[in-house]
Amino acid sequence: MSTLAALLPALPALGWAVHxxxxxxxxxxxxxxxxxxxxTRDAFTRRARRLLRDPRxxxxxxxxxxxxxxxxxxxxxxxxxxxxxVAARLAHGTTPGGVVGRLGGDEFxxxxxxxxxxxxxxxxxxxxxxxxxxxxxxxxxxxxxxxxVRAADHPGEDLSALLRRADEAMxxxxxxxxxxxxxxxxxxxxxxxxxxxxxxxGAA
Numbered sequence: 001m002s003t004l005a006a007l008l009p010a011l012p013a014l015g016w017a018v019h020x021x022x023x024x025x026x027x028x029x030x031x032x033x034x035x036x037x038x039x040t041r042d043a044f045t046r047r048a049r050r051l052l053r054d055p056r057x058x059x060x061x062x063x064x065x066x067x068x069x070x071x072x073x074x075x076x077x078x079x080x081x082x083x084x085x086v087a088a089r090l091a092h093g094t095t096p097g098g099v100v101g102r103l104g105g106d107e108f109x110x111x112x113x114x115x116x117x118x119x120x121x122x123x124x125x126x127x128x129x130x131x132x133x134x135x136x137x138x139x140x141x142x143x144x145x146x147x148x149v150r151a152a153d154h155p156g157e158d159l160s161a162l163l164r165r166a167d168e169a170m171x172x173x174x175x176x177x178x179x180x181x182x183x184x185x186x187x188x189x190x191x192x193x194x195x196x197x198x199x200x201x202g203a204a
Contacts, residue, residue: 033102036087044101048111056114057151061166064106065143093126123181145174149184
């Protein structure tokens with residue numbers, strides 16, 4: 001029996017294996033934001049919910065300050081580079097074990113496991129890293145407003161509610177004009193404040 005004849009029965013299975021790998025690659029690509037390489041909103045949500053089973057989980061929301069001004073001054077191509085740089089720095093600053101996603105525009109979210117109780121210090125360091133100029137263009141730089149919340153402070157709340165708390169804290173940080181993360185307050189959730197942010201997308 002020739003080698004080709006011996007391989008013929010295995011060809012259908014091989015074809016399915018190749019197709020499965022191709023399909024998996026396509027699905028993975030579809031779950032990644034094409035500009036930053038971070039998880040898209042839906043893919044982030046699925047992974048974040050799993051991490052929230054850990055009581056040490058922390059939810060972080062990040063929003064690039066003055067992003068519209070960067071676009072208007074330096075052009076959209078530079079704005080895209082800034083977003084990609086922020087994304088890479090966020091991903092590095094929330095590892096190992098964290099998940100980061102781009103929610104849209106210049107807004108990002110992360111869920112991180114605070115294994116050693118140092119999240120506040122880590123986020124202050126991250127804020128300074130995020131404020132550094134672009135590596136190849138020192139004239140392009142801005143701050144990134146960070147809001148964060150410990151899941152353990154609000155037992156029973158799901159990802160959506162925790163993101164709203166982080167959003168409220170982030171908005172306070174943005175309005176205060178001071179660089180540095182802001183922790184979500186305890187007590188009643190005030191509700192989404194997005195509607196009270198005129199020109200919020202990059203205008204602050």
